[in-house]
Amino acid sequence: MGKCEFADAFKEEREKSGIGKMDDQGDPVVMLLKHKDVRKAAHNYKSFSSEAVPGRIVVPSEVNIRTTRQIPFEVDPPMHKEYRSLLDAWFKRPLQDAYKKELTTIISTVLDDVLSRDKVDVVTDLALVIQSRALTLLLNVPFSKSVKWISWGTHVFRSEGEALDGDKAAILYNYIDEEIDKAIANPSGDLYSTLLAAEVEGKKLTKEEVKGVLILTFAGGRDTVINALTNSISYFSANKEALEQLHSTPEIINNAVEEFVRYFSPLTHMGRVVTEDTTVCEHAVQADSRISLCWASANRDEKVFENANEIVLDRKINPHVGFGFSHHNCLGATHARQIMRITLKLLAEKVGDITVLEAEENIENLGEFTRKVGYNSLKATFKKR
């Protein structure tokens, strides 16, 4: 096992037509593949709206499994800005020293456990555990809450062999309903209570709005963070010198994190609903049809990135769109970046070697494209430095 290749699934079509097409449960999607087109469309919320029927901008569509609008993700400006302004301070907490310290303790404990074992599954024993325990910090809830989240497994909406699993989604929605009710009965300093007490445009947030923020927080940061962590570990197994490089030059850790996010693009794409007949990349699209902004393709666009298919750990200029772009850039990005930065720092300090023994790839089917987004399972050994 020496390979860590995440091929550019979109190169041919990106260079030929600039778009891809896929069906999605009878609601087709025109995928924008070029960096410039993706950024322009992401910025143009008037023609390409996020405020469609809840679940429709997600690909695969979640229209059949939820009715709650995710906030602020499924709201367009100007209302989007009202919600985002309310949430930004909370979601920037990962920049605080105390938060970083607690996150360091969480990740350090998981890595020490991994190092004490003969063999681990990176997905379930490392990435899922770090993601779930770190989420207790983001929500400011007791650490013990993470036990249940870990028991849910690697995907909240998705399960093997089935893109969308309504029963599994209901587990999350019911859980959030219960937690909101508990917060109403016993307010505390957690995200539920903070949102329940918050106002937008002079009105208190409704339970449904609070639920919309929480669904986004749980689901948006689940398999994305897990894939980013797992894929990075697979890279360190295939490139033995990389951990050493981070150890000897820790000042490049931030560059390495941004480069991993670019290269692995944990979220392949995100949809928008077209509001008026228009064109994308000289291709006509009709009102009420769907496009998607293919972050994964844009992040390999050779017109923007030199050696786009290589990981350059200390890449200096990296205008990637791995956290999306413009108004709807990832609300949880500050948290995700801290998880990645601290994990890389601690791996470089503690771990001398990572060797992958078995890998089961997670392949997405996107119409004419297939893309490796991560692993369902990654068995590996970790040795101390």
Added chain:
Amino acid sequence: MAKITFITSNNEKITVEATAGSVMELAVNNNIQGIDGDCGGVCSCATCHVFVAPEDVDKVGVASEIETDMLELADDANEYSRLCCQISVSDAIDNVVLTVAK
């Protein structure tokens, strides 16, 4: 050593000093309100948008193509806009004034 003055959205004027690094790092290290520098300075997030005082434009220099492309899609950008992660601290920019974008 360069002295740089930031004007924040609440009209607070803060002058700080440094000898090296980027202006974004200088701002973040001094808790300048409105400069987040989320991506750490790789020109990916546009959370370090400033307006250079017109008289300081020559000192600070012009944006690269990648930075310009980013600024084109930033709200409220104008001809004085820069992403300050792309401005290096040096004697050449001593006494410049940067207004933080909202």
